[in-house]
Amino acid sequence: MTTPAPKPEVLLLQRIADVGIERLETHFDVIHLWDSPDPDRDMQYHAETARGVLTGANIGLTPQQVDRFHKLEIISLHGVGLDRVDIDHAKHQGLRIAYTPDVLTADVADMGFGLMMSTLRRLPQGHNFVMAGHWAEGKQPPLTRSLTGKRLGILGLGRIGQAIAARAEAFGMEITYTNRSRRTDVPYAYEPDLQRLADWCDVLMVAAASSPDMQALVDDSVLAALGSEGVIVNVGRGVLIDEDALITRLERGELLGAGLDVFANEPHINDALLTLDNVVLSAHRASATVETRNAMAIQSVEHLQQHFAGSKPTHLATP
Numbered sequence: 149m150t151t152p153a154p155k156p157e158v159l160l161l162q163r164i165a166d167v168g169i170e171r172l173e174t175h176f177d178v179i180h181l182w183d184s185p186d187p188d189r190d191m192q193y194h195a196e197t198a199r200g201v202l203t204g205a206n207i208g209l210t211p212q213q214v215d216r217f218h219k220l221e222i223i224s225l226h227g228v229g230l231d232r233v234d235i236d237h238a239k240h241q242g243l244r245i246a247y248t249p250d251v252l253t254a255d256v257a258d259m260g261f262g263l264m265m266s267t268l269r270r271l272p273q274g275h276n277f278v279m280a281g282h283w284a285e286g287k288q289p290p291l292t293r294s295l296t297g298k299r300l301g302i303l304g305l306g307r308i309g310q311a312i313a314a315r316a317e318a319f320g321m322e323i324t325y326t327n328r329s330r331r332t333d334v335p336y337a338y339e340p341d342l343q344r345l346a347d348w349c350d351v352l353m354v355a356a357a358s359s360p361d362m363q364a365l366v367d368d369s370v371l372a373a374l375g376s377e378g379v380i381v382n383v384g385r386g387v388l389i390d391e392d393a394l395i396t397r398l399e400r401g402e403l404l405g406a407g408l409d410v411f412a413n414e415p416h417i418n419d420a421l422l423t424l425d426n427v428v429l430s431a432h433r434a435s436a437t438v439e440t441r442n443a444m445a446i447q448s449v450e451h452l453q454q455h456f457a458g459s460k461p462t463h464l465a466t467p
């Protein structure tokens with residue numbers, strides 16, 4: 149009788165949905181590091197044996213961490229952002245990086261749209277007003293702004309940007325986008341210059357992926373161009389916006405409002421944001437629905453299964 153081959157060892161750095169954990173444990177020898185008080189130390193302990201790492205897109209794995217492993221073959225990202233891994237370094241090490249781009253598109257677009265709607269219509273402020281009993285006292289909250297007919301500028305017309313554009317079309321918004329390059333497969337106007345786009349639009353929707361050359365791309369001059377009636381929404385990455393400049397302009401009323409799901413230094417957000425009345429804040433939850441987190445968990449495990457079965461994972465960031 150032959151003994152079955154040992155299951156590949158996989159380190160789990162982020163808690164994923166139960167449906168994913170069950171599947172992971174069926175196929176792999178899983179080392180749970182997501183609740184470790186010192187994941188870095190524990191990673192070192194498994195550096196000689198681990199063949200796969202499953203980690204959150206906003207956690208990633210640094211090149212220094214990658215270099216400690218002796219047998220690592222694949223990093224499976226639970227999420228779409230690639231800003232917490234070094235693709236060139238991984239390629240150089242012959243490592244695969246898989247990610248989960250499609251399954252979260254609709255939910256992230258919904259969050260972007262929801263933040264835009266909430267910021268223009270001041271939904272949380274209205275909720276707080278009612279909860280505080282002010283309506284019952286005979287008071288009225290201030291008027292809000294319409295969404296229909298507004299001009300939407302989208303920074304980053306990838307999968308998520310396009311899904312936001314489709315939603316905005318249904319609300320009668322005018323759409324123009326900026327992107328690394330003009331797309332030939334979309335019906336929207338292209339504006340290569342971000343400042344001109346900000347000058348044109350009422351709402352600037354940041355839906356781009358982040359890369360080192362894009363830090364603080366939305367700088368003070370872009371925010372100035374957006375103007376005191378302008379709204380900014382961010383479902384990309386916090387570092388894409390100069391957060392200090394944003395806060396200053398919000399404090400001075402030089403912007404109408406901001407709807408933010410992502411921040412420069414999560415989860416420690418700038419205290420000044422917490423004092424503002426013209427913001428709607430969310431805790432990086434754009435893909436955090438039961439449906440999407442189940443799908444992301446399953447897909448990130450499937451990518452490991454595909455790899456260790458000798459085939460190519462469906463979504464690879466590395467060739």
Ligand code: DGY
Pocket residue numbers: 204205206207226227228229230252435
């Ligand atoms: C993603 O998928 O990149 C989300 O933003 C979580 O990091």
